[in-house]
Amino acid sequence: MSPGEVREAPRGHRQALWDEPLLFEYKDEGEGFRFPDERIEPDLVPANLRRDAVAIPNLTKLQMMRHYVRLSQKNFGVDSGVYLLGSCTMKYNPKLNEELAVHPAASDMHPYLSEDACQGSLEVLYRLQEALKKVSGMDAVSLQPAAGAQGEYTGVLIARKYHETRGDERDEIILPDSAHGTNFSSAAMAGFKVIEIPSTKEGTVDVDALKQALGPRTAAFMITNPSTLGIFEDKILEVAKAVHAAGALLYYDGANLNAIMGITSPGAMGFDIVHINTHKTLSTPHGGGGPGAGPVGVKAHLKDFLPVPMIVKRGETYHLDYDLAHTIGKVRGFYGNFGILLRAYAYILANGGDGLTRISKMAVLNSNYMKEKLKGTFELPGKPLRKHEFVLSARKLRDEKGIRALDIAKRLLDYGYHAPTIYFPHIVEEAIMIEPTEAETKDDLDRVIETLKTIAAEDPELVRTAPHNTAVARVDEVGAARTPILRWSPAAQVETVFPRRGGPKDGPPAPR
Amino acid sequence: MPSAKVEEQLLKEIGLKDVEELFTDVPRSVRADLDLAPSMSEMEVKATVEGILGKNRHFGSCPSFLGAGIYPHYVPSEVKFVLWRNEFLTSYTPYQPEVSQGFLQAMFEYQSMICELYSMDVANISMYDGVSACGEAALMAARSSDGDTYLVPKNLSWEKKSTIENYLKGTGIRVEEYAYDGKTGQADLADLERKMTSKVTGVFMENPNFFGCFESKADTVKPIVSAKNPDALFVVGANPMSLGIAKGPGAYGADVVVGEGQVFGQGMNFGGPVLGILAATGELARRMPGRIVGETKDATGQRAFCLTLQTREQHIRREKATSNICTNEGMNALAAASYLAVVGGNGLRKVSEINASRAKRLSKAIGAIPGFKAPLFKGHHFNEFVVQSKASVAKVQRLLLERGLHGGLDLSKRFPELGNASLWAVTEMHAEATLETLVSTLKEVRA
Numbered sequence: 039m040s041p042g043e044v045r046e047a048p049r050g051h052r053q054a055l056w057d058e059p060l061l062f063e064y065k066d067e068g069e070g071f072r073f074p075d076e077r078i079e080p081d082l083v084p085a086n087l088r089r090d091a092v093a094i095p096n097l098t099k100l101q102m103m104r105h106y107v108r109l110s111q112k113n114f115g116v117d118s119g120v121y122l123l124g125s126c127t128m129k130y131n132p133k134l135n136e137e138l139a140v141h142p143a144a145s146d147m148h149p150y151l152s153e154d155a156c157q158g159s160l161e162v163l164y165r166l167q168e169a170l171k172k173v174s175g176m177d178a179v180s181l182q183p184a185a186g187a188q189g190e191y192t193g194v195l196i197a198r199k200y201h202e203t204r205g206d207e208r209d210e211i212i213l214p215d216s217a218h219g220t221n222f223s224s225a226a227m228a229g230f231k232v233i234e235i236p237s238t239k240e241g242t243v244d245v246d247a248l249k250q251a252l253g254p255r256t257a258a259f260m261i262t263n264p265s266t267l268g269i270f271e272d273k274i275l276e277v278a279k280a281v282h283a284a285g286a287l288l289y290y291d292g293a294n295l296n297a298i299m300g301i302t303s304p305g306a307m308g309f310d311i312v313h314i315n316t317h318k319t320l321s322t323p324h325g326g327g328g329p330g331a332g333p334v335g336v337k338a339h340l341k342d343f344l345p346v347p348m349i350v351k352r353g354e355t356y357h358l359d360y361d362l363a364h365t366i367g368k369v370r371g372f373y374g375n376f377g378i379l380l381r382a383y384a385y386i387l388a389n390g391g392d393g394l395t396r397i398s399k400m401a402v403l404n405s406n407y408m409k410e411k412l413k414g415t416f417e418l419p420g421k422p423l424r425k426h427e428f429v430l431s432a433r434k435l436r437d438e439k440g441i442r443a444l445d446i447a448k449r450l451l452d453y454g455y456h457a458p459t460i461y462f463p464h465i466v467e468e469a470i471m472i473e474p475t476e477a478e479t480k481d482d483l484d485r486v487i488e489t490l491k492t493i494a495a496e497d498p499e500l501v502r503t504a505p506h507n508t509a510v511a512r513v514d515e516v517g518a519a520r521t522p523i524l525r526w527s528p529a530a531q532v533e534t535v536f537p538r539r540g541g542p543k544d545g546p547p548a549p550r
Numbered sequence: 551m552p553s554a555k556v557e558e559q560l561l562k563e564i565g566l567k568d569v570e571e572l573f574t575d576v577p578r579s580v581r582a583d584l585d586l587a588p589s590m591s592e593m594e595v596k597a598t599v600e601g602i603l604g605k606n607r608h609f610g611s612c613p614s615f616l617g618a619g620i621y622p623h624y625v626p627s628e629v630k631f632v633l634w635r636n637e638f639l640t641s642y643t644p645y646q647p648e649v650s651q652g653f654l655q656a657m658f659e660y661q662s663m664i665c666e667l668y669s670m671d672v673a674n675i676s677m678y679d680g681v682s683a684c685g686e687a688a689l690m691a692a693r694s695s696d697g698d699t700y701l702v703p704k705n706l707s708w709e710k711k712s713t714i715e716n717y718l719k720g721t722g723i724r725v726e727e728y729a730y731d732g733k734t735g736q737a738d739l740a741d742l743e744r745k746m747t748s749k750v751t752g753v754f755m756e757n758p759n760f761f762g763c764f765e766s767k768a769d770t771v772k773p774i775v776s777a778k779n780p781d782a783l784f785v786v787g788a789n790p791m792s793l794g795i796a797k798g799p800g801a802y803g804a805d806v807v808v809g810e811g812q813v814f815g816q817g818m819n820f821g822g823p824v825l826g827i828l829a830a831t832g833e834l835a836r837r838m839p840g841r842i843v844g845e846t847k848d849a850t851g852q853r854a855f856c857l858t859l860q861t862r863e864q865h866i867r868r869e870k871a872t873s874n875i876c877t878n879e880g881m882n883a884l885a886a887a888s889y890l891a892v893v894g895g896n897g898l899r900k901v902s903e904i905n906a907s908r909a910k911r912l913s914k915a916i917g918a919i920p921g922f923k924a925p926l927f928k929g930h931h932f933n934e935f936v937v938q939s940k941a942s943v944a945k946v947q948r949l950l951l952e953r954g955l956h957g958g959l960d961l962s963k964r965f966p967e968l969g970n971a972s973l974w975a976v977t978e979m980h981a982e983a984t985l986e987t988l989v990s991t992l993k994e995v996r997a
Contacts, residue, residue, distance in 0.1 A: 052649075053649065053651075058655065060655070060658070060659055060662075061659050061663075061891055062659070062662065068894055069894075069896060070893060070894035070895065070896025070897035070898075070899075070900065071626060071892055071893035071894060071896075071897030071900075071901075072897075073624075073897065073900050073901050073904060073978060074904075074978070076904050076907065076908075077907065078903045078904070078907050079906070079907040079910045079911065081930075082795055082903065082906040082907065082910070082930065083764060083795050083796050083906070083930055084764055084766035084929075084930050086766070086769055087757075087764060087766070087768065087769070087796050087797050087802070088795070088796070088797065089793065089794070089795055089796055089797050089798075091895070092666070092667070092793075092794055092895035092896075092898050092899055093666050093895060094663055094666060094667075094890050094891075094894060094895040094898060095891075095894060095895065096894030096895055096896050096897070097891060097892070097894060099628055099892060102628060102888070102891045102892045103628055103631070103632075105891065106632040106635065106656070106888055106891070107635065108652075109651075109652035109653070109655055109656050110632075110635035110637040110638050110652050111637065111652065112651040112652040112655075113637040113638055113641055113649070113650055113651065113652030113653050114637065114641060114646075114649035114650065115636050115637045115638065115639060115640030115641040116640040116641070117636035117637070117639075117640045118636070118637055118640075121642065123642055123645075126642055126643075128640075128642055131639075131640055132592070134592050134595060134596055136634070136639070137596075138596070138599050138600070138603075140630070140817070141600065141603055142608045142609070142610050143600075143603035143604065143606040143608045144603055144606075144817075144819070144820070145817030145818065145819050146608040146609040146610060146622065146817055146818060147606055147608055147609070147818055147819070147820040148609070148614050148616040148620055148622070148818050148820075148821075148956075149620060149818070149820050149821030149822075150616045150618060150620075150959050151607070151614060151616065151956060152947065152951070152956070155606070155607040155612060155614075155951070155956060156606055156607070156820065157605040157606065158602050158603040158604060158605035158606035159603075159606055159820045161602050161605065162599070162602055162603070165602075169586060172584060172585055172586055173584065173586075175582060184678035184679065184682065184822060184823070184877075184879075185678060185875070185876065185877035185878075186876065186877060187864070187874045187875060187876040187877065188678060188682070188874075188875075190874065191874055195716060195719060198719070219863075219864040219865040219866070219867075219868045219871070219876075220864050220865075220874050220876050222864065222868035222869040222871075223864040223867075223868060223869055223870075223871040223873070223874035224874040225869065226720065226868075226869035226870070226871075227689075227717075227719075227720050227873070227874050228719055228720045229719060229720030229721070229722070230720070232868075232869045269575075270575045270576055272575045272576070272577060274577075274580065275577065275579060275580065298576070299584060300583060300584035301573055301576055301581065301582075302576055302580045302581055302582050303582045303584075305582070306580045306581070306582040307580045315877075317877075323639050323640050323881075324640070324641065324642050324643070324877070324880075325638065325639055325640075325641070325880045325881030325884070326638055326641045326642070326643065326644060326650070326653040326657075326880040326881065326884065327642070327643040327644070327653075327675070327676075327841065327877060327878050327879075327880035328676070328823075328877040328878045328879045328880045328881065328882075329678075329822070329823035329877070329878075329879045329880070329881060329882060330877040332877075366716060367712035367713075367715065367716055368681070368709050368712040368713045368716065369682065369685075369713055369716050369717075370678050370679050370681050370682040370713060370822070371619060371620075371679050371680070371681035371682075371707075371709045371710070371713070371821060371822075371824075372620075372679075372709070372820070372821025372822060373820065373821055373822070374821075374822055375819075375822035375823040376819050376820035376821060376822050376823075377817075377819045377820075377822065377823050378822075378823055380599070383599070384595050384599055386586065387587075387590050387594075387595045387598060387599070388589060388590055388591075388592065388595045389589050390586055390587050390588040390589035390590065391583070391584040391585060391586035391587065391588065392588055392589055393589040394584055394586065395583075395584055396551065397551065399569045399572075400551055400552070400557065400569075402569070402572050402573070403557065403560055403561065403569050403572060404560070406564060406572055407560045407563065407564055410563075410564040411564075421575075423572065423574070423575055425572075447646070448646075448648065451646060451648055451649050456642075456646065456649065457645075457646050462865075476551050477551065478552075479552050479556065480552060480556050480559060480560055503849070505648045505649075508648040508649050509648070509649070509651045509652075510647075510648055510651055510848040510850075510852055510854040511648070511848040511849040511850045511852070512648065512848060512849045513647040513648055513846060513847075513848050513849075513854045513855075513856045514846045514847050514848065514849070514854070514856075515647070515846065515856045515857075515858070517846050517847065518844040518845070518846035518856050518858040519844070519858050519859055519860070519861070522835065522844050522858055522859060523844055523845040523846075524661060524671070524672045524673075524835065524842060524843075524844055524845075524858070525658070525661050525662040525665045525671070525672065525673070526658070526659070526662040527662070527665075
């Protein structure tokens with residue numbers, strides 16, 4: 039099969055079906071990029087370390103460009119269609135922010151420039167710190183962490199050092215069973231024992247179980263509010279009081295902040311530490327997995343524990359402050375993901391306090407609208423009132439028709455929608471977690487609702503074998519883990535021929 | 551966002567009058583307004599942000615000779631166009647492989663190219679940055695054998711050292727330094743051998759090291775490590791751009807390699823986002839942090855790709871995961887992959903040679919100026935070298951800034967034993983005229 043040859047497309051396909059070979063399978067027909075001619079000195083490397091060859095193919099620019107454009111056409115982003123991924127909050131990324139991030143005065147800046155040469159970058163970071171203090175209701179914010187999970191780790195290290203400094207031996211962190219997986223691993227990485235408590239039937243924190251678990255060993259209780267079920271913890275003040283009375287800290291997982299901006303804040307709810315996942319709330323793109331940013335906010339008593347440097351303003355100029363009494367030090371190089379933080383700052387500027395509040399309201403309205411329309415088709419465990427996301431259960435469909443949450447997710451791909459999050463949180467059987475975000479129109483929400491209802495009524499066999507209309511059919515993930523092929527190598531060239539897929543299948547008609 | 555009219559329709563259809571009815575579960579006592587400036591038009595945002603950024607002196611207006619992990623390199627235009635493909639940029643972690651084949655294949659290719667460069671069997675699809683990758687590698691060592699110590703070179707950036715310490719916080723393992731040779735700037739292997747005991751879980755070495763020197767005896771380290779603790783890991787950090795001319799660390803016994811991939815097709819971004827590279831030998835694959843893409847088949851037998859070995863990860867293993875990393879630096883990995891695809895093996899070799907050649911010439915030229923010693927450490931350098939001056943580094947910096955140039959990184963506080971020392975980097979991005987101005991300006995410096 040030669041590059042670019044087209045397979046016969048099944049009816050109703052949703053993605054380009056290029057049989058795009060690996061870069062390494064192209065014939066080496068280019069010459070390599072042309073750098074300016076320059077004298078090359080002899081003897082550049084110690085003889086025992088000298089490299090003979092670099093086995094990376096030399097493509098022409100046209101070959102290279104076609105390769106990546108074809109690959110992009112086999113990839114689904116928010117700009118391709120509705121992205122229902124609950125808990126991951128995939129909303130529209132304003133394009134101006136992309137332009138600003140590649141402005142030479144943003145991207146061509148070395149982090150070790152003297153302070154007077156980078157006043158602009160420092161000012162952006164300072165202004166963002168100040169804005170995030172207000173969004174989170176905290177007294178100080180560090181922009182260092184590169185992602186939510188790193189923010190969590192930073193927060194947990196702060197909690198650890200705080201207790202150590204006070205001479206407290208606290209080695210346990212309490213988590214509800216509905217928590218994000220990163221909470222558990224961040225706590226464990228920092229050397230804490232994880233104590234899991236159950237949620238109530240309504241999907242909120244079991245306050246009695248929490249009170250029983252709290253004790254002199256408790257360093258912190260970590261939760262997100264709204265919870266991963268999209269339910270607001272209405273007993274949050276009681277929770278805060280109990281945690282503080284036990285001498286522990288209350289940690290806010292900022293994954294679900296998109297639902298409460300301008301309504302309440304972690305600070306107002308009594309939290310001591312918070313991290314914010316910028317892509318979820320402040321619309322920084324997620325780029326197939328990153329980069330992200332995970333700013334950490336703390337109340338005044340924890341300010342001196344933040345990683346260094348902090349950005350400070352003295353008079354009219356901005357500075358890097360390394361002088362924090364109890365700083366935990368560094369969790370990564372330099373000052374965080376500036377390019378992402380700049381996008382977040384532009385987003386806050388564009389929306390302002392009024393806009394961010396409206397975003398929360400619309401995100402919650404869209405979510406409740408979809409939930410109301412779908413709760414007859416699927417089960418809705420827990421309290422009825424939801425925030426920015428809701429979790430349905432496909433248990434009934436599984437029992438009656440043999441269709442699982444996974445099948446429904448895959449079938450949605452056929453209709454041109456990204457699947458929701460499934461099997462999370464673990465406390466819901468056959469969980470389907472939907473987050474429409476504030477960015478979608480009613481028209482699109484209605485189409486998705488109709489599609490989900492259609493799928494629930496479809497021939498189970500058609501659903502179980504989905505997807506049919508994507509670049510590849512259902513992928514064998516179990517096989518991938520059983521015999522891992524993790525890199526191309528000339529020796530282990532297993533399969534370079536693309537078997538043709540069959541002719542037209544019984545795909546659904548295009549919904550538009 | 552949809553209009554107020556749509557809001558009304560949505561409310562009406564679910565039998566509500568006001569969106570506030572959806573927030574009745576938020577107690578009054580925790581309600582809080584958001585005291586931020588009102589919203590702005592796109593045009594105003596652009597003008598405001600560009601106005602602030604205008605206070606910066608970027609590389610184009612004030613070329614710097616700073617390196618120390620982040621370097622100015624040319625980004626071919628093709629790379630920028632790949633990164634701006636919305637299908638990549640606005641996608642999430644490829645949990646649904648059927649609609650994510652593009653990104654998955656690009657990452658499989660990235661892994662393959664990183665493995666080729668570093669001579670390794672398996673690479674993940676990125677860490678936050680080269681610095682946090684050092685921390686994760688130290689954690690891999692902690693899991694590989696019992697012990698209480700992790701050895702790092704004394705000439706390591708303090709940011710890396712602090713990060714490694716923080717990543718090891720939960721293990722109780724302490725970080726200890728081994729010395730460098732004051733003449734060569736390279737690792738003092740006798741000191742390393744003294745400190746290497748059965749309780750050492752791993753040894754970290756950089757090649758080229760923080761002073762820009764190639765470690766000419768790097769191929770003798772693995773036996774030193776294994777002799778005392780056969781399960782200890784030899785972890786090597788290497789600037790991947792140097793691997794156009796230097797051997798991959800796997801070829802001289804590294805178990806794990808890390809690097810900062812910012813040099814491949816990306817801006818300096820004021821230190822982030824950048825790209826953490828981590829790769830390892832095959833036997834360590836299941837102990838690695840981060841996401842890994844594997845090749846497999848779809849239901850029709852066609853080649854396909856998906857995330858694999860996910861049982862290592864936090865969303866499945868929770869507190870038993872190999873790492874808490876979830877979001878990584880996918881777009882930066884895509885930048886690196888598309889950079890390598892456009893420069894090719896030939897181009898990489900060439901740019902690698904240009905960098906090393908320039909450092910050789912520039913260090914010689916600076917060394918010939920009275921009052922300067924460069925390169926302070928003899929031997930082979932990649933694109934960076936230490937300069938020692940009679941005048942204080944601050945004084946040299948001030949004079950250069952007046953001429954629109956930014957000098958190297960001041961080392962005098964972190965490495966007082968080197969006197970008035972600074973670390974200078976030069977790449978293919980420095981114009982010939984810039985280098986001439988630099989040399990002529992340095993000639994004016996009086997101690």
